[in-house]
Amino acid sequence: EKRDHIRMKLDTPIQVKLDTGNYIEGTxxxxSVNxxxxxxxxxxxxxxxxxxCIRSEMGIVPDLVSKATVVRxxxxxxxxxxxGVQIQSMQ
Structure with a gap:
């Protein structure tokens, strides 16, 4: 890969909140960092x-919540x- 940061392969549930306030479940x-x-x-x-939002299944670590922009x-x-989503900030 010709990227600045390594991509971790995942296959985990994610919840996406739209500007409208609606939620979509996906994978x-x-x-990566970006x-x-x-x-x-x-x-x-x-x-x-x-x-x-990627939920922490074990509760040991907090959920991973990010503000992001769809790029493609x-x-x-x-x-x-x-x-393809570019992360703007992590909470």
Missing amino acids: CLDL GMQVELDRAINAGECIEA TTQIESGRYLH
């Missing part, structure tokens, strides 16, 4: 701001959508 496929790739049932437009959306064969 976080990978995560961004993540998220698979969802519906498309989110590039440029849209979201809040993404691609429909895949299954009819679902892959979203």
Whole structure:
């Protein structure tokens, strides 16, 4: 990879909050310092701001919550959508 930071491969549930206040459940496929790739049932437009939450299953560490911007959306064969997301801040 020609990236500044390593991507961790994941396959974990993620909850995405839209600007409208609506939530979408999906899967976080990978995560890096600057961004993540998220698979969802519906498309989110590039440029849209979201809040993404990966829940801590064990409760030992806090949930990972980030403010982020969608930079690209691609429909895949299954009819679902892959979203490239740039992390703006972590809470």
